[in-house]
Amino acid sequence: MDEFEPKIVAFVCNWCTYAGADLTGTSRIKYAPNVRIIRFPCTGRIDFMFILKAFARGADGIIVSGCHPNDCHYTSGNFHARRRWIVFRSLLDFLGIDVRRITFSWVSAAEGAKWADLVNQTTAEIRKLGPYTSYHKISKPEEEVIYG
Amino acid sequence: MARIGVFICHCGENIGETVDCTKLAEVTSRFPGVVKSVDYKYMCSEPGQTLIKEAIKGNRLTGVVVAACSPRMHESTFRKTCSEAGLNPFLCEIANLREHCSWVHEKSEEATNKAIDIVRALVEKVKLNEPLYPIKVPVTKTALVIGGGVAGIQAALDIANGGHKVILVEKNPSIGGHMSQLSETFPTLDCSQCILTPRMVELAQHPNITLYSYAELESLDGFIGNFKVKIRKKAKSIDENLCTGCGLCTTKCPVKKIPNEFDENLSYRKAIYVPFPQAVPNKPVIDRENCTYYLKGKCKICERFCPTQAIRFDQQDEIIEVEAGAIVLATGFDIKRADFFPEYGFGKYKDVIDGLQFERIASASGPTLGEIRRLSDGKIPKKVVFIACAGSRDPAKGIEYCSKICCMYTAKHAILYKHKIHDGQAYVFYMDIRAGGKNYDEFTRRAIEEEGAKYIRGRVSRIYERDGKLIVVGADTLMNARPVVIEADMVVLATAGVASPGSEELAQKLHVAYDQYKFFTEAHPKLRPVETNTAGIFLAGACQSIKDIPESVSQASGAAAKVCGLFSQNELTRDPLIAVVNRTAPPLYSTCVGCFLCQSVCPYQAIEKEEIKAKDGSVIKIIAKINPGLCQGCGSCVALCRTKSIDLLGYTNRQIYAEVDAILNTL
Numbered sequence: 001m002d003e004f005e006p007k008i009v010a011f012v013c014n015w016c017t018y019a020g021a022d023l024t025g026t027s028r029i030k031y032a033p034n035v036r037i038i039r040f041p042c043t044g045r046i047d048f049m050f051i052l053k054a055f056a057r058g059a060d061g062i063i064v065s066g067c068h069p070n071d072c073h074y075t076s077g078n079f080h081a082r083r084r085w086i087v088f089r090s091l092l093d094f095l096g097i098d099v100r101r102i103t104f105s106w107v108s109a110a111e112g113a114k115w116a117d118l119v120n121q122t123t124a125e126i127r128k129l130g131p132y133t134s135y136h137k138i139s140k141p142e143e144e145v146i147y148g
Numbered sequence: 149m150a151r152i153g154v155f156i157c158h159c160g161e162n163i164g165e166t167v168d169c170t171k172l173a174e175v176t177s178r179f180p181g182v183v184k185s186v187d188y189k190y191m192c193s194e195p196g197q198t199l200i201k202e203a204i205k206g207n208r209l210t211g212v213v214v215a216a217c218s219p220r221m222h223e224s225t226f227r228k229t230c231s232e233a234g235l236n237p238f239l240c241e242i243a244n245l246r247e248h249c250s251w252v253h254e255k256s257e258e259a260t261n262k263a264i265d266i267v268r269a270l271v272e273k274v275k276l277n278e279p280l281y282p283i284k285v286p287v288t289k290t291a292l293v294i295g296g297g298v299a300g301i302q303a304a305l306d307i308a309n310g311g312h313k314v315i316l317v318e319k320n321p322s323i324g325g326h327m328s329q330l331s332e333t334f335p336t337l338d339c340s341q342c343i344l345t346p347r348m349v350e351l352a353q354h355p356n357i358t359l360y361s362y363a364e365l366e367s368l369d370g371f372i373g374n375f376k377v378k379i380r381k382k383a384k385s386i387d388e389n390l391c392t393g394c395g396l397c398t399t400k401c402p403v404k405k406i407p408n409e410f411d412e413n414l415s416y417r418k419a420i421y422v423p424f425p426q427a428v429p430n431k432p433v434i435d436r437e438n439c440t441y442y443l444k445g446k447c448k449i450c451e452r453f454c455p456t457q458a459i460r461f462d463q464q465d466e467i468i469e470v471e472a473g474a475i476v477l478a479t480g481f482d483i484k485r486a487d488f489f490p491e492y493g494f495g496k497y498k499d500v501i502d503g504l505q506f507e508r509i510a511s512a513s514g515p516t517l518g519e520i521r522r523l524s525d526g527k528i529p530k531k532v533v534f535i536a537c538a539g540s541r542d543p544a545k546g547i548e549y550c551s552k553i554c555c556m557y558t559a560k561h562a563i564l565y566k567h568k569i570h571d572g573q574a575y576v577f578y579m580d581i582r583a584g585g586k587n588y589d590e591f592t593r594r595a596i597e598e599e600g601a602k603y604i605r606g607r608v609s610r611i612y613e614r615d616g617k618l619i620v621v622g623a624d625t626l627m628n629a630r631p632v633v634i635e636a637d638m639v640v641l642a643t644a645g646v647a648s649p650g651s652e653e654l655a656q657k658l659h660v661a662y663d664q665y666k667f668f669t670e671a672h673p674k675l676r677p678v679e680t681n682t683a684g685i686f687l688a689g690a691c692q693s694i695k696d697i698p699e700s701v702s703q704a705s706g707a708a709a710k711v712c713g714l715f716s717q718n719e720l721t722r723d724p725l726i727a728v729v730n731r732t733a734p735p736l737y738s739t740c741v742g743c744f745l746c747q748s749v750c751p752y753q754a755i756e757k758e759e760i761k762a763k764d765g766s767v768i769k770i771i772a773k774i775n776p777g778l779c780q781g782c783g784s785c786v787a788l789c790r791t792k793s794i795d796l797l798g799y800t801n802r803q804i805y806a807e808v809d810a811i812l813n814t815l
Contacts, residue, residue, distance in 0.1 A: 009811060015661070015681060022218045025247030033258040036265050036811045037248055039219075041725070041799060044749070045783025050804055057812035070656045073682065074782035075751040084787070109681070110663040116252070 006060040006126035008035045010119075011050060013043045013077070016067035016108045023112030031116040032123040035063065042066065044077025048088045051102060056139035061101045061126035063118065068106040078106070100125070101132060150181035150275040153209040154267060155200050157191035157216035159246055164189075166250035167263045172215070176267050181275055183207050191216050192225055200226070201233035209235060211274035215243035215267050236279035238724070238798065243270040265811050272810035276803045282721035283776050287373040289715045290315060292472040294365055294654070297325020298697055299689025299704040300478035301347050306708030307476075308356035312715050315470055316351070317379055318361045322427035323348055325480050329410060329504060331511035331518075333697055334560040335591035341426060341513070348428040362433055366467055368475075368658055369752075371780060372684025373720045375472045383463040385420075385434035390458035393430045397450035397459065398422060406438045408515075412505040414523065415515035420450050425513060434459075474684050474711040475658065477668060478704060479651060481690035484539045484547075484643040492538065492641060493611045498524040499618055500611060500639045502538075503557055510564050520568050522638055525616070529572065529637030532565055533620045534558045535608050536578040539644030547644045549665065552694045554642035555582045559592040561640060562601035574601040575634055577608050577622055585696070604632055611639055645694035660685055667693050678706040686710050725798035726779040727754075727786055729772050740771040740793035746785035747772070754778035755785065 012018050018039050024031065040046055043066030051062050064085065072078040085104050093099050103122045107115045154176045158164030169187040177185035184207045188196050191214060203209060212235065214226045219242035227237035243266045253259040289312050293304045296318030304314045316323070327333075328348075330340035351357055366378035401418035408417040410424045417423075419439040422432045440447035441461060451459040483504055487495055494500045499522050501509070512518040522529050536558050540551040555578065562574040576595075581603070583589040595601045606629070608622040617635040624630050647666035655662040660680040661669040668691050671679040678686050686707040689700035714720075731738050737760045747755045758773035772794070774785075783796040795801060 007812060009808065019220060019661075019681070022220055022244075022247040025218070025251035028251050030254065031252050033253045033256070033262050036262070036269065037244075038269070038804065038807050038811070040783065040804075041796070042782040042784065045787055045796060045799060047787045047801070047804075050808060053805055054808050054812065057809055059812055071659075071661070073659050074780060074784070075659065076749070077751075077782045077784050080749055080784050080788070109661045109669060 004127060004131060006034050006123060006131070007058060008061040008063060008119075008122060008126060009054045009059045010035050010037045010063040010065065011040060011043070011046050012037055012063070012107075013066035013073075014039055014041050015073040016071065016106070017065040017115065019109035020107040020111045020115045023109065024115045025112075027112045029113055029116045031119040034123045034126075035119050042072065042074050042077035043081035044072075044074065046081055048084060055097075055101075055132060055135045058136055060129070060132045061103070061122055063103045063105065063122055065105040065107045065115075065118065068108055071108060097135065098129070098132070100129060150211060151183045151207060151209050152179075152181045152211045152213065152271055152274060153184040153200070153203050153207060154179075154182055154186075154271065155191055155196075155203070155212065155214045155216075156185070156187035156267075157196070157214065157245070158187060158189045159217060159250075160189065163216070163245050163250040166253060166255045166259050167245060168260045171260055172263050172267065175264050176271070179268060179271050182271060184209065192222055197226075197229045200229050204230060204233040204235050210239065211277060212240040213243055213267060213270045213274055214240065215245045215263070215270075217246040218242070218244045218248070238280040239274065239277050241270045241274045241277065243267045265813075268813065269807040269810040272806040273803045276800065276806055278797070280724040280797055283724050283726070284719045284721055285373050285777055287715060287717060287720055288375075288471045288473040289313065290470070290472045291474045291476060291711045291715075292317065292375065292377055292470070293476045293478060295325070295478035295480055295689070295691065296320075296323030296359070296361070297478060297480045297689060297700075298327040298344060298347075299480065299691075299700040300325070300476070301344075301351050302701045302704035303476045303478055303688045303708045303711075304351055304357055305347065305354065306705050307711050308354045310708070310712040310715075312356065312712065314354075314357045315377075315379075315472065316357060316359050317363050317365060318359070319364050320423065321362050321384070321421075321433045322423045322429070323351065323359065323361060324424075324426075324428065326504070327697060328424065328426070329412070329511070330507045331514070332560065332564060334556045335585075335587045337560070337563070345426045345428075348426070352428045359429070360468070361429055365654065365657060372722075373473045373714070375475060375684065377470050377472055379468045379470065381466040381468055383436075383465050384431075385436070385460055385463050386432060387458045387460050388429070388431055390456045391431045392456055392458075393422070393432075394455065395422065395432070396453050396455065398432055400449050400453045402447070402449060403438055403440055406435065411508045411515050412502070414505055414508055474686065474714050476686045476688050476704070476707045476711060477654075477658070477660070477680070477691055478688040479648045479654060479691040481645045481694055482648050483645055488545070488643070489538060489641060491610050492535070492608065492639065493613070493618070494641060497611070497613050497618060497639075498522075499529070499637065500641065502641050502643045503554070503561070506561055506640045510561070510568070518568075520565060527637070528569060530569070531573050531575070531634065531636045532638045532640060533608075533618070533634055533636040534561055534574060534576045534640045534642065536576060536642045538641035541579060542644075545644070547646070547665070549693075550582060551642075551645040552582070553645065553696045555592065556585070556588055556696065558640075558642045559583075559595040559601070562595045563599045566599040566601065574599075575620075575636070576601055576603045577606060578603060579605070579607070585698070606632065645690065648691060651691065658682065658685055667691065678703055678710055684714065723781070723798075724776070725781040725796070726776050727774050727781065727783065727794050727796050729774060730793050730795065737769055738771045738793060739791050741791055742770045742772065743790065744772060745788055745790065746794060749784040749788050751782065751784070752778045752780055754780075
């Protein structure tokens with residue numbers, strides 16, 4: 001049987017982590033091909049329903065990454081994201097969702113190598129955890145309505 | 149019905165080598181809604197852009213996805229292309245195949261599959277894009293320059309001579325920066341102060357320039373064209389309007405033993421002091437940390453002697469609010485000092501000094517009046533060892549970069565030393581001589597060939613004292629690493645240049661990016677070297693990376709040109725990617741319930757209250773309203789909104805859910 005290839009979605013901010021991932025590319029640092037990036041203006045924009053939607057659609061792991069504390073392009077978006085994540089994590093944990101599948105990180109525009117490490121580590125971690133079938137099973141995409 | 153065009157760029161081999169572009173074009177052409185899918189060698193080239201334009205017209209496209217390099221690179225290029233073909237520029241999205249795929253993966257099926265997913269996500273997103281129109285904002289034609297070193301001075305003068313108002317903020321009592329401390333400058337051996345002080349005076353007298361010395365940036369709000377700046381004017385304890393700069397106070401002040409920062413702590417100054425004779429402004433400040441009055445509550449000798457009664461012991465820091473349309477950051481650099489080099493006995497042996505201290509010793513206005521003497525016993529040093537790369541290019545010291553200016557100023561030091569002490573011998577330990585620059589290599593050759601400095605390629609392992617001599621132990625790597633021991637009278641370390649203290653805090657106040665060494669980051673290393681990623685904030689000089697004087701001045705003029713370019717417009721256009729509150733038909737009017745939690749997270753105070761009124765003028769409902777002139781589009785309010793009544797144009801909930809869906813469709 002083929003080795004399990006995790007599906008990971010990364011929600012990143014435009015100013016730090018997206019630019020950091022650009023730098024990874026410019027520096028030609030190779031990393032695991034399991035991650036797909038969605039660009040946001042700021043981590044403060046990330047509604048945690050996006051994460052649940054990604055799990056429901058078949059993601060095995062999620063990365064949320066933005067600017068380091070105090071470095072937010074919009075002053076405070078990353079702090080709101082961090083606070084929301086702390087609350088949301090407890091809630092998810094309470095609901096029985098495996099919070100190890102969500103990695104929250106800070107990667108700056110200068111940290112190309114850190115982005116590669118983050119992707120590789122998260123991929124290895126999720127590979128160990130295996131496919132998130134327990135969540136995929138309970139979510140039925142065809143019955144969901146796209147929320148707008 | 150969506151009619152989407154997908155344009156896949158090979159970027160020469162950059163993408164084409166790794167991702168199977170033909171297959172990508174074939175697969176994407178079968179995505180629902182895609183009516184045109186082509187690949188081309190260089191999409192950003194003239195024919196590539198023409199191809200896009202013709203497809204937009206020929207296929208009546210309603211959306212475009214360009215699968216190429218990062219949107220941070222060419223988004224504006226391709227949006228302009230679309231615009232020229234009559235398609236609203238915000239109906240164009242960029243799929244990042246190069247930085248996020250082909251450059252980070254080996255040629256493989258996975259890489260092509262990832263590229264397909266990336267394109268699919270953007271195709272689904274662009275289907276939900278709506279035409280948007282740029283927002284126009286007015287421009288305040290005043291520039292703020294932070295830092296009054298040579299870069300700040302140049303930028304301020306250039307902008308002011310361009311006919312615009314400039315506010316210059318300098319944290320020290322005088323402008324001039326490190327350049328005013330230097331004795332001579334390479335490669336011409338011009339006297340540093342002689343070429344700098346006329347500029348300093350010109351700046352102080354310029355009708356377009358307001359100078360705030362002994363002041364720092366307190367806070368910054370707003371955005372390009374419309375920054376709101378608070379400046380903290382630190383209390384100088386004198387009334388500048390009354391002070392004539394006669395200097396009587398400084399001669400009478402009884403506190404004498406305060407290390408003089410301008411002389412790199414090699415001399416003393418008073419508690420009320422002017423940092424150096426040519427200071428601009430040439431008026432004293434009281435150093436409250438060392439003034440007897442502030443420490444013990446009595447003294448006031450300066451006040452007694454002041455002929456114009458200009459001393460103000462009760463003066464407070466003052467916060468000044470100004471508006472600026474652009475900001476030039478010119479906060480310069482610092483060098484590594486004591487304790488960083490225990491192996492060289494730095495801080496332990498008095499005659500081991502750093503480059504700036506040598507500048508002061510060699511300077512006619514310095515503590516020895518230009519005579520090169522040992523600090524320990526005042527004797528003339530007959531053998532001086534210069535050590536280049538002290539700290540620089542040394543991963544063990546945490547500084548991997550080359551400090552760039554040291555090779556040149558070390559050669560200058562060797563020459564200055566030889567000019568002053570004819571029978572002396574200069575030794576230079578170096579790793580490589582990096583003398584790229586006009587007349588630079590000739591200058592280092594001159595130090596070696598004409599001035600007789602002995603250059604030894606190798607590192608110094610340690611320095612210790614014996615019988616009043618400094619024993620320098622090193623190796624000559626051009627002689628099979630033969631050990632070299634020199635009994636020196638003085639050692640000068642060309643210590644690493646580092647970011648100015650407080651750079652990180654300043655970057656955070658201004659929301660500009662900085663690197664791991666706390667140098668400010670330019671928007672693009674090659675093509676936008678004087679801009680930051682924060683629109684309207686520009687860089688000049690060594691705050692970006694260590695630079696010599698000509699480079700700092702060039703960059704300052706570059707930044708000034710950018711500012712003048714910005715100020716040549718009366719209105720700026722901004723991307724309309726802002727938040728909006730939804731509106732629905734009566735009787736609901738909006739799903740917003742008026743909780744105004746959004747107001748609490750908005751960093752720009754962009755959320756206002758809007759009253760919905762009936763025909764008779766009575767208020768039916770109060771809802772949130774976003775001021776498009778203030779909103780910067782961070783989206784914090786969108787994620788927070790409990791009733792999902794706010795959305796962010798360009799990153800709407802529907803668009804992001806569509807991206808999530810598309811990405812996971814086959815991943």
